[in-house]
Amino acid sequence: MKKNDYHHGNLKEEFLRIAFDFITQHDVEQLTLKILSDATDTSRSAIYRHFSSKDALIETMILSGFEQFDAALSPILRDPKKPLIERFYLAGRTYIRFATENPGLYRLLFGKRYVHIREEVISLGDERIGFGALKKAIEEGQQSGLLKKEDSFTQAVVVWSSLHGLASLIIDGFMDVENNWDIHYEALFRSLLAGIVSKKIKLLSTLPFAEGIMKP
Amino acid sequence: MKKNDYHHGNLKEEFLRIAFDFITQHDVEQLTLKILSDATDTSRSAIYRHFSSKDALIETMILSGFEQFDAALSPILRDPKKPLIERFYLAGRTYIRFATENPGLYRLLFGKRYVHIREEVISLGDERIGFGALKKAIEEGQQSGLLKKEDSFTQAVVVWSSLHGLASLIIDGFMDVENNWDIHYEALFRSLLAGIVSKKIKLLSTLPFAEGIMKP
DNA sequence: GTTTTTATGTAAACAATGTTAACATTATTT
DNA sequence: AAATAATGTTAACATTGTTTACATAAAAAC
Numbered sequence: 001m002k003k004n005d006y007h008h009g010n011l012k013e014e015f016l017r018i019a020f021d022f023i024t025q026h027d028v029e030q031l032t033l034k035i036l037s038d039a040t041d042t043s044r045s046a047i048y049r050h051f052s053s054k055d056a057l058i059e060t061m062i063l064s065g066f067e068q069f070d071a072a073l074s075p076i077l078r079d080p081k082k083p084l085i086e087r088f089y090l091a092g093r094t095y096i097r098f099a100t101e102n103p104g105l106y107r108l109l110f111g112k113r114y115v116h117i118r119e120e121v122i123s124l125g126d127e128r129i130g131f132g133a134l135k136k137a138i139e140e141g142q143q144s145g146l147l148k149k150e151d152s153f154t155q156a157v158v159v160w161s162s163l164h165g166l167a168s169l170i171i172d173g174f175m176d177v178e179n180n181w182d183i184h185y186e187a188l189f190r191s192l193l194a195g196i197v198s199k200k201i202k203l204l205s206t207l208p209f210a211e212g213i214m215k216p
Numbered sequence: 217m218k219k220n221d222y223h224h225g226n227l228k229e230e231f232l233r234i235a236f237d238f239i240t241q242h243d244v245e246q247l248t249l250k251i252l253s254d255a256t257d258t259s260r261s262a263i264y265r266h267f268s269s270k271d272a273l274i275e276t277m278i279l280s281g282f283e284q285f286d287a288a289l290s291p292i293l294r295d296p297k298k299p300l301i302e303r304f305y306l307a308g309r310t311y312i313r314f315a316t317e318n319p320g321l322y323r324l325l326f327g328k329r330y331v332h333i334r335e336e337v338i339s340l341g342d343e344r345i346g347f348g349a350l351k352k353a354i355e356e357g358q359q360s361g362l363l364k365k366e367d368s369f370t371q372a373v374v375v376w377s378s379l380h381g382l383a384s385l386i387i388d389g390f391m392d393v394e395n396n397w398d399i400h401y402e403a404l405f406r407s408l409l410a411g412i413v414s415k416k417i418k419l420l421s422t423l424p425f426a427e428g429i430m431k432p
Numbered sequence: 433g434t435t436t437t438t439a440t441g442t443a444a445a446c447a448a449t450g451t452t453a454a455c456a457t458t459a460t461t462t
Numbered sequence: 463a464a465a466t467a468a469t470g471t472t473a474a475c476a477t478t479g480t481t482t483a484c485a486t487a488a489a490a491a492c
Contacts, residue, residue, distance in 0.1 A: 044478095
């Protein structure tokens with residue numbers, strides 16, 4: 001329409017920004033190219049100068065989304081100032097919070113539709129991020145005597161399953177918990193601890209962060 | 217096309233049958249009305265004589281799907297011939313198996329898109345099915361002394377989260393476990409037991425069904 | 433500084449999809 | 463036998479992602 005709108009300048013970033021903005025309220029399936037072109041006041045096909053397809057844009061979102069996710073979790077999981085068990089607790093809590101605060105993004109990252117993208121970026125074996133980082137932290141806990149010395153992969157699967165399940169049930173509307181998911185997370189964490197922590201360790205009540213949180 | 221194809225007879229059931237057949241291999245998002253009309257050799261709008269919309273057909277599938285799901289789980293969870301802990305074990309195992317054998321259906325039932333339908337049918341408070349049945353079984357376990365006497369709702373959430381999480385991670389391709397998910401399920405179950413079972417009970421090794429399955 | 437090339441935008445057209453409206457045929461009821 | 467309801471078809475729409483041909487601005491080459 002407008003004549004001077006050629007060469008918008010940063011259309012690509014605009015598209016991504018609007019798309020990210022959109023999935024804070026909706027789901028990625030509801031995102032349409034018309035929404036993007038309308039919001040940027042461009043034509044319906046302008047996006048194809050910056051992304052080869054709608055999926056390509058979404059794939060870019062996924063890469064960025066995993067970076068955000070990792071940026072939220074990694075520092076907590078490897079904070080050298082805190083004891084390992086507290087890092088587990090806080091990282092799990094952050095995991096759930098990330099999902100509840102970004103439900104559309106979480107579903108995009110952990111849904112089935114774009115698995116192939118995730119496989120490109122996130123290798124299960126990479127110790128720096130995601131599942132690999134969790135597994136490494138568990139091995140660290142085993143060596144320190146905090147955790148039972150079992151297969152760390154399997155233990156990581158148990159932990160991840162619980163977190164992913166709780167997060168999914170909350171954001172997909174299977175519980176009317178809304179904001180007070182804390183109770184369920186803490187029950188989940190205690191259950192995980194009971195299953196994983198070495199029995200020799202006296203835990204919980206002696207941990208500073210657990211005051212008022214973990215009742216016997 | 218053909219003249220004598222008027223009044224197919226049982227088109228509605230045919231549509232449903234084909235749709236169910238379809239999601240054994242694909243996902244419900246990929247189901248299109250053309251697929252249904254082609255498979256029944258009818259016109260593209262014939263379906264509207266039996267369902268008010270595509271979503272209406274899918275909603276019917278969901279109702280039927282939950283019946284199947286419940287039919288697979290309920291008998292196991294309340295089998296009077298087996299001890300409660302074994303019923304838990306077997307029901308959880310059946311839960312995961314149902315998901316892995318019917319991934320498309322499981323995603324349809326427990327995905328977010330059609331939450332409203334599920335809310336119509338499945339009340340969290342209904343003790344006969346789903347979450348309510350699990351909660352009731354947990355309360356039964358508490359009364360018998362098997363389980364810790366904590367909030368049964370919260371305990372049920374922990375159990376369901378773990379199962380839903382493991383099932384989702386498997387069918388959504390986050391683990392290359394494919395068929396041998398047994399190991400992970402058993403680790404999960406042991407972890408759940410450790411978190412829920414009353415410590416006074418000597419378990420696992422004395423249970424007949426646990427032979428060779430649950431190592432200390 | 434002009435020309436050429438590249439980057440970035442638009443407009444028009446397609447095919448696929450869900451849906452509706454008008455019409456046709458068979459089954460059922462009266 | 464006639465009237466009505468049930469069930470199916472055809473044609474047309476709006477929406478969506480996408481491609482093609484064209485237009486304009488910016489950058490590079492000369």
